[in-house]
Amino acid sequence: MTPDLQALVGQPVDAIDAPALVIDLDAMERNLYRMAEFARSRGIRLRPHAKMHKCAALARLQIEAGAVGLCVQKTAEAERLAGRGITDLFISNQVLAPAKLARVAALAQRLHAAGGRLAIAVDSGLGVERLAQAMAAAAAPIDVFVEIDVGQHRCGVVPGPAAVALVREVRRHPALHYAGLQAYHGSAQHQRGVQQRRETIEGVAADVTRVCALLRAEGIEPGLVSGAGTGTYALEAASGVFGELQAGSYLFMDADYARNEPDPAQPAFEQALFVKTQVISRSDDHAVCDAGHKSYAVDSGLPRVLGRELELTGASDEAGVLRGAALPALGETLWLVPGHCDPTVNLHDAMMGVRGGLTRGIVERIFRVDARGALT
Amino acid sequence: MTPDLQALVGQPVDAIDAPALVIDLDAMERNLYRMAEFARSRGIRLRPHAKMHKCAALARLQIEAGAVGLCVQKTAEAERLAGRGITDLFISNQVLAPAKLARVAALAQRLHAAGGRLAIAVDSGLGVERLAQAMAAAAAPIDVFVEIDVGQHRCGVVPGPAAVALVREVRRHPALHYAGLQAYHGSAQHQRGVQQRRETIEGVAADVTRVCALLRAEGIEPGLVSGAGTGTYALEAASGVFGELQAGSYLFMDADYARNEPDPAQPAFEQALFVKTQVISRSDDHAVCDAGHKSYAVDSGLPRVLGRELELTGASDEAGVLRGAALPALGETLWLVPGHCDPTVNLHDAMMGVRGGLTRGIVERIFRVDARGALT
Numbered sequence: 001m002t003p004d005l006q007a008l009v010g011q012p013v014d015a016i017d018a019p020a021l022v023i024d025l026d027a028m029e030r031n032l033y034r035m036a037e038f039a040r041s042r043g044i045r046l047r048p049h050a051k052m053h054k055c056a057a058l059a060r061l062q063i064e065a066g067a068v069g070l071c072v073q074k075t076a077e078a079e080r081l082a083g084r085g086i087t088d089l090f091i092s093n094q095v096l097a098p099a100k101l102a103r104v105a106a107l108a109q110r111l112h113a114a115g116g117r118l119a120i121a122v123d124s125g126l127g128v129e130r131l132a133q134a135m136a137a138a139a140a141p142i143d144v145f146v147e148i149d150v151g152q153h154r155c156g157v158v159p160g161p162a163a164v165a166l167v168r169e170v171r172r173h174p175a176l177h178y179a180g181l182q183a184y185h186g187s188a189q190h191q192r193g194v195q196q197r198r199e200t201i202e203g204v205a206a207d208v209t210r211v212c213a214l215l216r217a218e219g220i221e222p223g224l225v226s227g228a229g230t231g232t233y234a235l236e237a238a239s240g241v242f243g244e245l246q247a248g249s250y251l252f253m254d255a256d257y258a259r260n261e262p263d264p265a266q267p268a269f270e271q272a273l274f275v276k277t278q279v280i281s282r283s284d285d286h287a288v289c290d291a292g293h294k295s296y297a298v299d300s301g302l303p304r305v306l307g308r309e310l311e312l313t314g315a316s317d318e319a320g321v322l323r324g325a326a327l328p329a330l331g332e333t334l335w336l337v338p339g340h341c342d343p344t345v346n347l348h349d350a351m352m353g354v355r356g357g358l359t360r361g362i363v364e365r366i367f368r369v370d371a372r373g374a375l376t
Numbered sequence: 377m378t379p380d381l382q383a384l385v386g387q388p389v390d391a392i393d394a395p396a397l398v399i400d401l402d403a404m405e406r407n408l409y410r411m412a413e414f415a416r417s418r419g420i421r422l423r424p425h426a427k428m429h430k431c432a433a434l435a436r437l438q439i440e441a442g443a444v445g446l447c448v449q450k451t452a453e454a455e456r457l458a459g460r461g462i463t464d465l466f467i468s469n470q471v472l473a474p475a476k477l478a479r480v481a482a483l484a485q486r487l488h489a490a491g492g493r494l495a496i497a498v499d500s501g502l503g504v505e506r507l508a509q510a511m512a513a514a515a516a517p518i519d520v521f522v523e524i525d526v527g528q529h530r531c532g533v534v535p536g537p538a539a540v541a542l543v544r545e546v547r548r549h550p551a552l553h554y555a556g557l558q559a560y561h562g563s564a565q566h567q568r569g570v571q572q573r574r575e576t577i578e579g580v581a582a583d584v585t586r587v588c589a590l591l592r593a594e595g596i597e598p599g600l601v602s603g604a605g606t607g608t609y610a611l612e613a614a615s616g617v618f619g620e621l622q623a624g625s626y627l628f629m630d631a632d633y634a635r636n637e638p639d640p641a642q643p644a645f646e647q648a649l650f651v652k653t654q655v656i657s658r659s660d661d662h663a664v665c666d667a668g669h670k671s672y673a674v675d676s677g678l679p680r681v682l683g684r685e686l687e688l689t690g691a692s693d694e695a696g697v698l699r700g701a702a703l704p705a706l707g708e709t710l711w712l713v714p715g716h717c718d719p720t721v722n723l724h725d726a727m728m729g730v731r732g733g734l735t736r737g738i739v740e741r742i743f744r745v746d747a748r749g750a751l752t
Contacts, residue, residue, distance in 0.1 A: 155657040281531040
């Protein structure tokens, strides 16, 4: 990886070669401690989602600040983070392939041997059965969360008797430890209005409450309820039914989250992730920078240009077209705020951590994107 | 990289872990030879664009089939391919940062020492001046192409006297070898109608012809004209003004190119690139597969589902939501046709090359995405 690092530790911001993913460490650390303090003050567990940064060093910072462990979305992400010393991991997703489940079992043993623990979500009888088969031979526990569909209509069982039936199936297998419910409403995170998000999370909490009541009616302790994201975490925390928050984006933030109406009940976070880019071409009516959609994800729209009356009006693989009243000069540096932090990080090998701001700061630490492209 | 390979050579298609990027080698080779034969029969040079596959082994196949070398879009891509033995490279883009230009000069020397050659595009006086400074100390030639804006309005100088002035500037520097014109119309590739594409490329050819005439009027030989893409290459070839084709996508193709009205004057290519994915969750009205927009680019729309009456109606980082009349079963394999091949390849560490089709084929060769994330 070294030949493609855009800077070395100790160099000034100016020396970072573009395009580069840059973290404002001061802003990031304020976000880190703000969320940690929120969770501590509410008495709720924080298990940040590592699919956002895919970085063991950042996971360690989160754990040192109080997180109980990390979530991941893929088995391969868990393996990469485990390989760099993160020992408490929750695969908050369904795993169905027997070859992957064998890796899950091996990972559970590895984490157990290191004094840690693996958790996983399930939402089908087939998933439970195959997981139990894989875990039967493993001399390690695994925490199993039954995922319920709380309104996003992606994964999860209907939050009613079907959820109770699946919990029963998990509890039938001695190799599986039923741990609780996974209840995440992804699209609620990006609903723009505060009122809209409140109503959605009220619905989420009602779904969770209903399943918990059905479980208790059958003498089953519901266990831990895990979920929530950066857009709504204070609402889940206040609901009284969630025991663990999975927010991830709060550490970096992005242009899409900035479009949300701020919720006064929820501590806000600062933009800490930027793409440094250089103007490489200039005509009378537009400029072109060297960062295209191979440098930032576009699933949540094009990046915003920081502090300039400029708009990115188009992006191709390796170029962004800029228009506006005050066009930048050839060679000038611009800073972009990515539309969506998670898939943007996944496009980079490394993140340059800068101390002292984007104008006169110094590269203090370079973070490797350890689980970049860990898809399986 | 090995731990994340989705299969080993010799395994059947069924054994490829999902999500995985899979090449149908039979289809790809037909595409490879079809384009090589087209260029040969028209007496035009073929220099495929490696920003698409970012893979030295595929570049070598293209050269063995008759390509004169490869294009790349970034200095770092050129370095990665040079490091794996590709010695004739054209950075068809602007490079302005002095630190990068020092690498360009080093690369020119390295390729020259290996019996090869480096070329680069320029579209500004500042770019020419800085390139000349960097090359002054290098004991190697560099071919310089003046990029003209033939209608895409991204990079390039206005195709008139400004282009001639820039050619003059290049020719003033003894360290630079003026080689010709870079004239690429990217958006023309995706214009849907044949007639529309024909009219656009007529305009491109008129721009090139005008600049060439202006150059000849001043006693300057215009040199090689390089450009074109998979959507229009036969039009540039037929124009009589282009000497080199830069098409890249033809090797793999994608769902966006499939939306173009086919041009009977242009040999067609087959879809050869697929994302293998597994259904990991299933409700009564939708299914969820394990490939989201971290497995395929979405800048040109969501992937198409191959051979099924199913639509991918939404994608998140690691999940795709499927709806349709005949929903797949839990655990089933689906094949997706990516919307845009270039940025999709850039999301993967490796591509599984399958011989014998997607149903009963065998993994014959695994291709590494050598220049994945080579952004600078």
